[in-house]
Amino acid sequence: MPDVYQQAFALMEALWQPLIEHGVIERATAPQLSKWIEAHVGASFPPNPDEPARRHVYNAHHAWDDYRRGALDAYFWGKATEAAEHEPDAATDPAPDAPTPGLAQLLPRDLFDELCRLLSTTRDARIPEQPYASFGDYAKGLWFYGLHQLDGLDAKKRPQLTDQFCQRGIGPKGELILRSRPFGGITLDATDLDGYRGSSKTRELLAQATTADNLIEKRLAFLGRYSNVAGWKNARFNEEYFWHRQYKENRLDTLFDTRQLGSQTSTGDGMRTGLRLALDFAVCLPFAIACEVEKRLGERHASTEQICDELRDALLAAEVRGAHDKPGTGAPLLEPEERTELATVYSWPSTPCGYAAVVTCALVRLLLGRAHAAGRALADHLDELSGGTARATASRAQHYLAGVAAWSEMLDMRGTAGDQASYEELYVPPAFHMQQSLSGTGRRRGPGARSDLSTAANPAAILAYLAEEDERRGTARLLIQAGSGMGKTTYVKGLAAGIAQARTAGDATLFSLIAGDVRGVPLMDWTPVLIAQPEADLAGSGFEALVKDAPPLDADAFAHLLYRQLPDTLKDPFRAAAADDETEARGLFIELLKSRDALVIVDSIDEVPLEVRRRYIEQLTALVNAYRIRHLIVTSRPLEGESETLVEQLVRGTIVALEPFDLPRQRALFGRLVEAFAEPGSTSDDTDDLASPLGFDAIAETPGFGDIVANPLVLTALVRALLRTSPRNGTTAFAVLDELAALLPKLPNQDLYGYDEQVLERIAFELTCGILTDPAQTQTGDGLPVQTFVSTYATYEDEARGGTTDDNTKQADVIDRMVTRRGVLAVHEGCVSFESPLMRALFAARHVLASLGSYAAQKTDELSQKIGQQIGSLLNAGVRTVAAEATTRADPTASPDPAPAYALLLILSARNPRYQSMQSVIYRSLCNTVLFDVSELQCEHDFAVRMLRAARRFDFGRPCPRAPEVELWEARLTDLSA
Numbered sequence: 001m002p003d004v005y006q007q008a009f010a011l012m013e014a015l016w017q018p019l020i021e022h023g024v025i026e027r028a029t030a031p032q033l034s035k036w037i038e039a040h041v042g043a044s045f046p047p048n049p050d051e052p053a054r055r056h057v058y059n060a061h062h063a064w065d066d067y068r069r070g071a072l073d074a075y076f077w078g079k080a081t082e083a084a085e086h087e088p089d090a091a092t093d094p095a096p097d098a099p100t101p102g103l104a105q106l107l108p109r110d111l112f113d114e115l116c117r118l119l120s121t122t123r124d125a126r127i128p129e130q131p132y133a134s135f136g137d138y139a140k141g142l143w144f145y146g147l148h149q150l151d152g153l154d155a156k157k158r159p160q161l162t163d164q165f166c167q168r169g170i171g172p173k174g175e176l177i178l179r180s181r182p183f184g185g186i187t188l189d190a191t192d193l194d195g196y197r198g199s200s201k202t203r204e205l206l207a208q209a210t211t212a213d214n215l216i217e218k219r220l221a222f223l224g225r226y227s228n229v230a231g232w233k234n235a236r237f238n239e240e241y242f243w244h245r246q247y248k249e250n251r252l253d254t255l256f257d258t259r260q261l262g263s264q265t266s267t268g269d270g271m272r273t274g275l276r277l278a279l280d281f282a283v284c285l286p287f288a289i290a291c292e293v294e295k296r297l298g299e300r301h302a303s304t305e306q307i308c309d310e311l312r313d314a315l316l317a318a319e320v321r322g323a324h325d326k327p328g329t330g331a332p333l334l335e336p337e338e339r340t341e342l343a344t345v346y347s348w349p350s351t352p353c354g355y356a357a358v359v360t361c362a363l364v365r366l367l368l369g370r371a372h373a374a375g376r377a378l379a380d381h382l383d384e385l386s387g388g389t390a391r392a393t394a395s396r397a398q399h400y401l402a403g404v405a406a407w408s409e410m411l412d413m414r415g416t417a418g419d420q421a422s423y424e425e426l427y428v429p430p431a432f433h434m435q436q437s438l439s440g441t442g443r444r445r446g447p448g449a450r451s452d453l454s455t456a457a458n459p460a461a462i463l464a465y466l467a468e469e470d471e472r473r474g475t476a477r478l479l480i481q482a483g484s485g486m487g488k489t490t491y492v493k494g495l496a497a498g499i500a501q502a503r504t505a506g507d508a509t510l511f512s513l514i515a516g517d518v519r520g521v522p523l524m525d526w527t528p529v530l531i532a533q534p535e536a537d538l539a540g541s542g543f544e545a546l547v548k549d550a551p552p553l554d555a556d557a558f559a560h561l562l563y564r565q566l567p568d569t570l571k572d573p574f575r576a577a578a579a580d581d582e583t584e585a586r587g588l589f590i591e592l593l594k595s596r597d598a599l600v601i602v603d604s605i606d607e608v609p610l611e612v613r614r615r616y617i618e619q620l621t622a623l624v625n626a627y628r629i630r631h632l633i634v635t636s637r638p639l640e641g642e643s644e645t646l647v648e649q650l651v652r653g654t655i656v657a658l659e660p661f662d663l664p665r666q667r668a669l670f671g672r673l674v675e676a677f678a679e680p681g682s683t684s685d686d687t688d689d690l691a692s693p694l695g696f697d698a699i700a701e702t703p704g705f706g707d708i709v710a711n712p713l714v715l716t717a718l719v720r721a722l723l724r725t726s727p728r729n730g731t732t733a734f735a736v737l738d739e740l741a742a743l744l745p746k747l748p749n750q751d752l753y754g755y756d757e758q759v760l761e762r763i764a765f766e767l768t769c770g771i772l773t774d775p776a777q778t779q780t781g782d783g784l785p786v787q788t789f790v791s792t793y794a795t796y797e798d799e800a801r802g803g804t805t806d807d808n809t810k811q812a813d814v815i816d817r818m819v820t821r822r823g824v825l826a827v828h829e830g831c832v833s834f835e836s837p838l839m840r841a842l843f844a845a846r847h848v849l850a851s852l853g854s855y856a857a858q859k860t861d862e863l864s865q866k867i868g869q870q871i872g873s874l875l876n877a878g879v880r881t882v883a884a885e886a887t888t889r890a891d892p893t894a895s896p897d898p899a900p901a902y903a904l905l906l907i908l909s910a911r912n913p914r915y916q917s918m919q920s921v922i923y924r925s926l927c928n929t930v931l932f933d934v935s936e937l938q939c940e941h942d943f944a945v946r947m948l949r950a951a952r953r954f955d956f957g958r959p960c961p962r963a964p965e966v967e968l969w970e971a972r973l974t975d976l977s978a
Contacts, residue, residue, distance in 0.1 A: 002320045002333075004366045005278060007374040010333045011359050012281070014318035015289045018310040020327070024296045040291040041284055042070035075287050075353060078102030103283070106361050106385070115364050118276055119283070190235040196224025275367060282363035290356035304351060305628075309474050311355045312348055312596070318374070336525070338375030340503060343597040344527045345394040346382035358382070396577040396588050397527065403573025404500035404528060407493060421676040423494050423510055428669045428712070430487050431659035432462050432480075459491075460516040462656060463523055469654075470631065477632045477651040482658035483826070484835060485713025488635040489532065491658075492601045496528035499599070503527075526599040526631055529592045533607040534565050546612035546619065555626035556590065558619045563589045593623075599631040600624075605647060606637040609816045613639075617646040624650065640827050663700070666709045670696045673719040698957035702733060703950045704838035704902040708740075711836070717743040733955045734909045737842045741824075756817060758800040759793055760824065761850060764834065764843035766792075768899045769873035770880065783831030790814050834899075841902030848874070848907060852918055871918065874900050874907075875925060882943040901947060905954040911961050920963045923948075927969040948973070 002010070019025045078101045104112055196202050205221040208214060227235065290311070297307050316339050321330030334342070349355055362377040364370075371377035383390045411423050462478075469476040482488050491514065498511030502524040511524060534542060542565055545553060553561065563571070563586045571585065578584035592598055608616045624632060634651055638644065648655065661669075699718075700709050709715045721739040763784075766772045772784055772792060784792065793814050819825040819832065826835045834840035848870045855863040877900035908919050929944035948970075951960050962970070 002331075004372070006320055007333060008278060008282065008363045008366055010318045010320045010330075011315065011362060011374055012285050012289070014314040014333075015286055015311060015356070015359060016293065017314040017317075017327070018293050018307070019296055021310075022297065022300065036288040036292045037284055040288040041072045071291075072284070072287060074100065074102060075357065076102050076104065076283065078105045101357075103357060103360060103364075106357055106381070107364060108384070111364060111368060111370060114368055115279060115283075118279055118368075190227050193220060193224040193227060196221045197228040198225075278367050279364070282360050282367060286356035286359040286363075287353065290352040294352040306474065307352055308348070308350060308355065309596075311352060312343075315355070315359070315378075316343055334375045338373075338379070340525055340527075340597075341394050342375065342378055342382070343525065344592075344595045345397060346379065346390045347386060348382070348596070393588070393591055396584075397592065398504065399577035400573045400588060400592070401500040401504045401527070403576045404496055404530075405504050406573075407497040407500075407569075411490060411494070423497075423513055425676050426669070426672050427490070427494060427513055428665045428672070429459055429513070429516055430491060430661070430665075431458060432656045433659050434465075435481070435655045435657050458516045459514060463515050466631070466633075467523060475630045475632075477654060478634070479647055479651040479655045480633065480635045480658065481638055481655055482635075483637055483711070485711045486658050486661065487712045488658065489603050490712070492603055492633060492635055493530060495523075496530045496599075496601060499524050499526060499528050523599065526597045527592055527595055528599045528601060529589070530570055530601045530603060531562055531565075532567055532570055532603040533605075534567060543609055543612045543616070546615040548611070548615070552622075553619055555623045558623050559590045559593060559627075560586060562623075593629065594627045596628075596630065598629060599633070600629050601633045601635070603635050605634060605643075606639060611816070613643050614646065617643060617650060621646070621650050637826065638828065640830070661710045661712055661715075666700065666715065667696055669712060669715060670709070670719065673716055674723070677720055677723050679723070698953075702954055702956055703905060704841065704898065705733075707836045707838050708737075714740065714836075732909045732911050734842075734845070734906045735911075737838070737906070738846070741839065741842060755797055755800045757846075758850075759796045760818070761843045761847035762796045762800075763789070763792060764840045765847035765870070765903075768840060768844040768897070768903055769870075769877045771873070783828065783833035785831055786815070786827065789832040793818070837897065837899040838902050841899040841906055844874075844899065844903040845906035845910070848903070848918075849910060849915065852915065867918065868921075871922060871925075874904050875922075878904060878947065879940050879943050882939045882946070901943075901950070904947060905950055905960075908951050908960045909955045916961070916963050919961070920966055923951075923962070923966040923969060927973060930973060 016025070103115075107115065196205075202221040202224055205214065205218050206225070208218070293311065294304075294307055297310070302310075316334065318333035319327065319330030320333050321327070332339075349358060358378065358381060361381045362371075362374060365377040365380060366372075366374060371380055379391070386393075411421055411426050466476040466478060480488055480491070494510065494514040498508070498514045502508045502511050508524065515523075542561075544550070545557075545561055563574075574585035574589050575582070578588055593600060602620065605613070605617065623629070632651065634647060636647060639647060696709075699705055708718055717740050718736065720743070721736045724739070763772070767784060772788070815827070815832070819827055824834065824839060825832055834843075848867065851863065851867050851870060855867055877897070881896050881898060881900055904922060907915070908922060910919075926944040926947050929940045930948065954960055
């Protein structure tokens, strides 16, 4: 570990890094620092026009009335002290209603007293043991010039400036006298010192012990010996000149050359001069540099908040370097855990001078032995400012991160109990595509160019983009968009768990899997806070405070709402960290949201009820601004209208879409799913059909199933369904999809669940058959305008309920239940549609088969005719699909609908004896069309041929069940084709 002087230098050096990074200065040189100190620390004694200037130079005493208080005094003492008996100086003291603490209030009393005693170089009894005490002698100042500096000098040698110009002291009214501040234009002609150059009188004076009677003479003798060189005989000296000589040619040059502030050894005066010099720097330099940073960056239109952020970043990135080393090549001053703790746990000041005070207090702790590491010194000071609560918060935050890290044991947050698997077992990284991004302006802070995300990018590029935005803007915001089940939640949940694992256990395995590359990615220093929407029975509830007529919530109230809405799996880390105290858990949640390096992830905004979604986004925006949240990731399916615009504004237009889940990743996930979810007692033969590439290919090539395997969540549910009943035992595509539909809804236990199913089946059938299609209203071939969908839903729900439904069904309730919270439907460009044509076909087929079930129970001619009409409608819709495909060749904007064909294939795939009659009718119609269709375009013939071929491989590559008469028709077709 570097010694305390090296650490102290590294902390002070960090303060001027914003000026270097913005090109204001190339490096912090001694002359620049001397100017800063002169400007910001100020003169101790101004010239007195009523008294000869020479007397000021001769005299070691000054009347305290001559002393000029400055900004440094307020920085040191604060607005007021317990012993302040003098009247406030209206020109320099803060206003009574705006007290500001100084070092006297920010440091522990005993530590501040020790600092004050060491800053003084005299042992005069009037230097208070406790600086808050008052003294009555206001006539003269203390002999702060220090008698001992003029004792023991070698009269034969030219004395060094440090022998005379390191004096400092504290006056009886609390005035701070430091010789690191210039003393104004007090001038002395060198010719007045001729009598003190090399005379026996000078040697005698320098040999004498210093007393009050000979102090002036000894001082003049000192100056005479110092200036007894060629070229100085006629010089004009003043205290400011000596101050500059000392800072430019002695102390600061040495400081920068050696990267040390002092020496652990004494100089022989018994007063630890090396330490005193370091304390002098500790009090003056941070204050002067922070003032300069504020002035220079303010001239460049940086806000106080931005300046403070840059100072904090610089301190957290402080380095211990050699004198000639370049930035970025030194050893980090802070350990990673120290940096994380300081960045995420503690509250920092809101002004640049506040940052100077933090550094000074940390330096005092270091130099006076209260801490041995800069990170601990900073943490101790910030913790004390918090009243001792910050460190407790840090401990709770660590427990929270440990809970978040445990999420890696469960990849799927919405998985069925017993079906969870780890990310390492299942996760297949997605690809991203930047749809839109703000064009950055301004000077980059650091090496390297901004990542190009105009094309597809891997996860590492996305995270590198976030890191660069944080460096360039001080904030990083991103919207990740994709359809339902495409892996948004899986990605952000794994990202949070990966960061937490790296933070708590130093294990970057999961982060590497999620990110693709951990090199140069600072996100592992951020604290992830994942906010997901309620699930299952709670989905869509609990948002009453955001309804249209409710008053706006303040930031804390909205944060409480967010916490209440979290699923239990996301509340558990907060509860565990707070020992199951719900109030403390909620408080920790808010503390982490406010943390400067929080990575706030708001998952699935599309699942917020439509009625309150706009208010939710507006309140979220207000929360981000109020809590100054710097790092934000939002995930959502594409939204509609104003909600989409509000989310884009929240993330400042930066949108990333997940690339389609392509065939190699589908195959990889499929194999992992089979391996992870196979029953422990199953043999390899039981899963051969699924685990082999042929098994995946058979499913992927089955008509319509390309849409299913291209969705990670649906593919996961599909494999689970297949593993429950092996294809060897007669599992059909229809049965698998039926079980799949039961896995997808997020409200399995709602009272209206059954009615929703019936209404979905009816709407899916009529939409598939074109019965509901209105070209004047419908913008897409497979969707319904929202209003049409709502009115149709209300009508069919009334029928399903037997006329007992409420006529005032709210549009928001319908859309929420069917679109937002069920995840079966989607809204796009004002139309409601099924996310997958195959899923729509499934519900349409179920409608037909449900009708057949009623016929089997009642056996009425009316029902038989109805079923025949339904089959005819599906066949006709399929023919229209073929015609639409022919039209597409000439009109690329045409959108053929494959759902009618899929619905027929699903009916043919349903293995139930009572379905065989209907299946025979369908086969007979198809075969007749193949044999006897003579139309010019042969649309029906083409459709029939396609359907007969698809039927043989629809059930995952196995022939669909056929009645004997169907076998005859197929045999005849085979003969004809030969």
